Amino acid sequence: KWGLLKATKYLLTGLFVFILGFIPFTQGNLPQFVLTRLNISAGQYPYTSVNAFNFWGLSGFWKPDNVYFQFSGYIMIIAATIILCIRRAKKKLSPYFLITFVFAASFMFFTRMHERHLLPVFAPLAIAVVDNPIFLLPYIGFSLIYVMNLVYSHFWVSNINTVFNCFGNCPNGLRFLLDLNRQKNIMGKSTFADKEINNKNEEQKKFIRKTTGHKTYEKKI
Structure with missing residues (x-):
């Protein structure tokens, strides 16, 4: 069983930690800032x-x-x-x-x-x-x-009307997972496109060397 003193210590410690989270965002008058934020959040x-x-x-x-x-x-x-x-x-x-x-x-x-x-x-x-x-x-x-x-x-x-409609249309029911996969696919396609561009540049350089007999030089930055 907790005594009154122990319970008071825990309550004050919790209140201190709660108020501590407001300090980085206040620019003075901390009590008023805390009450204002609580009032805004409540409404x-x-x-x-x-x-x-x-x-x-x-x-x-x-x-x-x-x-x-x-x-x-x-x-x-x-x-x-x-x-x-x-x-x-x-x-x-x-x-x-x-x-x-x-x-x-x-x-x-x-x-x-x-x-x-x-x-x-x-x-x-x-x-x-x-x-x-x-x-x-x-x-x-x-x-x-x-x-x-x-x-x-x-x-x-x-704004999706169908929720958990896996029986009728599974992709709608799993849209939240597909969204993650779509983002990964976009990143993967971007990387693949960069590789394709680099490969085409290398092929163009080889073609120029064969037709002209000269080497191409790249500028070093």
Whole structure:
């Protein structure tokens, strides 16, 4: 069990590290800069779900957010956390499972969530799996949801309507992999073209030597 002094030390250390990340970008008045950036970030996406596969995404993505939805999300997260803490006191659940639950509940019920906000779940959940292998099932489940959510967001940004349509048209379902291969092919074709040009230059030089009987000289830079 943590004492009040130990918990305070950890909270202050975390706050210090958090503020430390703002220092390279501020030009004076650090507290005001931190508050301004947080305020801008909080109001940047006023929608219930920004392509996130969560509770609010069930009714559709990019729906206008409001204080009632936000307050409802807070209530659901607080209530779920309190219930789990009570169960942990009785059954002594793993603290890493508790952290995982808080992160997962935040992703599920907070508004303005992006698909990437599910990522913090995996660090404590991986430790919980070591403690109890049964947690491997939710780890695999969250992994599948996370990958599917990332792929969906990729296709949404790319204005592609067909997602995971591997049965009807596999290239559309694997477009995110094909894009990587296309970039590699472009680089490969560029290198191949350079080699072809060099070969043609060498052939032209040999032809000139044979027809004129003179050597060609290249300028050295």
